Amino acid sequence: MPGTRGPVPVPVQANGTNDLTLDILCTLDTQEPFHTAETFPQISQGEIKAALDRLASRGMVEYNTNVAEQVILTEEGQQICDEGSHEWKVWEAVKSKGRIHIKDLDRIVGPSAKVGQGNAFKLKWIKKDGDALTPVANEVTDSTRDLLRHVSENNTFPDPKQLKDYQKRKLVTSRKVITYTVRKGPRWALEIPVEVTDLTAEMLQDGSWQTANFKPYNFKALGEHQYAGALHPLNKVREEFRKIFFSQSFIEMPTARFVDSGFWNFDTLFVPQQHPARDLQDTFYVSDPKEAGPPGPDPAADKALDEMEADSQMYQGDKTSTKLDYQKYYDNVKAVHQDGAFGSIGYRYPYTDSETTRLVLRTHTTAVSAYCLHRLAANPRPCRYFSIDRVFRNETVDATHLAEFHQIEGVIADYGLTLGGLMDFLGKFFNKLGITNLRFKPAYNPYTEPSMEVFGYHEGLGKWVEIGNSGMFRPEMLLAMGLPEDLRCYGFGLSLERPTMIKYGVSNIRELLGHKVDLNFIESNAAVRLEKE
Numbered sequence: 001m002p003g004t005r006g007p008v009p010v011p012v013q014a015n016g017t018n019d020l021t022l023d024i025l026c027t028l029d030t031q032e033p034f035h036t037a038e039t040f041p042q043i044s045q046g047e048i049k050a051a052l053d054r055l056a057s058r059g060m061v062e063y064n065t066n067v068a069e070q071v072i073l074t075e076e077g078q079q080i081c082d083e084g085s086h087e088w089k090v091w092e093a094v095k096s097k098g099r100i101h102i103k104d105l106d107r108i109v110g111p112s113a114k115v116g117q118g119n120a121f122k123l124k125w126i127k128k129d130g131d132a133l134t135p136v137a138n139e140v141t142d143s144t145r146d147l148l149r150h151v152s153e154n155n156t157f158p159d160p161k162q163l164k165d166y167q168k169r170k171l172v173t174s175r176k177v178i179t180y181t182v183r184k185g186p187r188w189a190l191e192i193p194v195e196v197t198d199l200t201a202e203m204l205q206d207g208s209w210q211t212a213n214f215k216p217y218n219f220k221a222l223g224e225h226q227y228a229g230a231l232h233p234l235n236k237v238r239e240e241f242r243k244i245f246f247s248q249s250f251i252e253m254p255t256a257r258f259v260d261s262g263f264w265n266f267d268t269l270f271v272p273q274q275h276p277a278r279d280l281q282d283t284f285y286v287s288d289p290k291e292a293g294p295p296g297p298d299p300a301a302d303k304a305l306d307e308m309e310a311d312s313q314m315y316q317g318d319k320t321s322t323k324l325d326y327q328k329y330y331d332n333v334k335a336v337h338q339d340g341a342f343g344s345i346g347y348r349y350p351y352t353d354s355e356t357t358r359l360v361l362r363t364h365t366t367a368v369s370a371y372c373l374h375r376l377a378a379n380p381r382p383c384r385y386f387s388i389d390r391v392f393r394n395e396t397v398d399a400t401h402l403a404e405f406h407q408i409e410g411v412i413a414d415y416g417l418t419l420g421g422l423m424d425f426l427g428k429f430f431n432k433l434g435i436t437n438l439r440f441k442p443a444y445n446p447y448t449e450p451s452m453e454v455f456g457y458h459e460g461l462g463k464w465v466e467i468g469n470s471g472m473f474r475p476e477m478l479l480a481m482g483l484p485e486d487l488r489c490y491g492f493g494l495s496l497e498r499p500t501m502i503k504y505g506v507s508n509i510r511e512l513l514g515h516k517v518d519l520n521f522i523e524s525n526a527a528v529r530l531e532k533e
């Protein structure tokens with residue numbers, strides 16, 4: 001309820017409690033400045049800093065941070081400090097016995113015997129007499145022990161030149177110590193005052209706002225975590241691909257039609273009507289409605305294409321267009337399948353019209369490419385199309401396959417294109433993604449000839465991985481559409497999931513799509529850059 005919440009008081013604690021902030025205030029009352037190392041040697045630096053910050057944020061104290069290196073004893077150093085150096089122990093034993101047999105030294109002096117004996121020789125404290133040791137000096141100064149005692153008392157090392165040597169011998173080590181020098185601040189007081197955090201209607205009415213002690217804003221405070229929306233990794237990688245396509249004058253094909261007819265998905269691409277890919281096992285058929293009408297223009301797709309072409313540099317120029325005849329196109333496709341036409345001998349089987357109108361979840365975005373290429377026959381000219389969207393296959397789901405995935409597809413139509421040109425284009429395209437080493441393997445697609453699978457050398461995996469499929473669309477496909485004889489056409493396709501999984505180090509596709517996805521992963525994953533600088 002706004003207006004009813006009063007100021008939130010910070011409790012005032014009476015002196016005499018063991019609250020560190022109060023101890024600091026009391027100390028400062030009698031001693032200014034004071035050093036925390038001297039006053040609170042037992043309290044951890046973290047606790048001291050928290051208490052000082054609490055007071056400093058209210059302007060009650062000010063403090064400086066001092067960083068110092070301290071020299072401290074190691075366990076062995078402490079032992080020497082307590083019992084004497086190794087050489088002193090050897091000398092002391094030899095002196096008190098007058099003479100010690102070398103082989104008895106270990107037993108008498110203990111583990112320091114070996115090092116101690118050598119040092120005591122060097123210092124001329126003892127000497128060898130046959131198999132025995134005898135004392136040389138009557139009085140010795142154990143300077144090692146004296147030095148370590150100094151370190152123990154002062155946490156400093158008197159001779160910086162010797163320090164390295166003592167560190168190497170693992171007798172002393174150093175540590176960083178942070179201490180604070182504390183002074184009174186501009187709003188010094190012995191008690192933590194009540195600070196008002198809200199200006200209320202009551203305070204305005206009764207005038208108490210004039211004398212209230214407002215808590216200052218802390219502009220250094222970290223903001224609260226904001227739960228905002230986040231782009232899915234697939235969307236991020238998709239955006240990167242789109243940028244690459246747009247930078248090369250491609251326009252985006254309208255791919256909103258997830259459900260398409262057998263005609264566009266299969267027949268236009270010369271997938272034979274008995275082909276296993278058209279089986280229920282491989283393709284999802286739609287049961288309601290089951291049937292599409294005869295092939296015809298898709299007004300929404302045409303509008304989108306018109307708009308994009310109007311925006312694109314590449315499609316300016318001759319706009320004369322012939323009216324598209326979808327019935328004629330249908331008849332041409334049927335003729336190629338059934339009897340052969342346009343230089344093709346055809347499959348020579350009886351063509352079933354009802355197969356062409358069956359509705360399917362599209363199995364590839366090449367269905368859309370076929371629609372766009374046929375539309376191009378109205379005004380044939382060089383053009384570049386791409387799409388990145390969802391396709392569906394009735395596949396067994398495993399770590400790298402789902403029944404739906406995204407295809408990236410590119411189509412380039414131009415006069416005088418050659419296979420070498422396609423290889424060159426793909427080389428440059430994948431180079432932009434950081435894949436510099438490509439191999440092409442002859443493959444088969446019913447709609448392209450020649451066809452090539454594209455392999456890239458994956459540096460991280462250390463092996464060749466298939467990255468795409470490509471080819472030159474068959475002349476009988478393009479001629480049946482009404483495109484001119486010398487207009488050739490490249491096509492290529494790859495999955496969006498594979499490069500995304502590689503970029504984000506995801507090994508199971510179910511971590512990327514579906515109900516097992518970790519939303520934290522989606523929210524916190526970094527942006528990607530596919531293109532090399």
Ligand SMILES: N[C@@H](Cc1ccccc1)C(=O)O
Nearest residue numbers: 364366469470471491492493
């Ligand atoms: N449609 C092919 C990709 C492709 C597109 C265009 C030409 C050649 C191949 C696939 O599913 O993998």
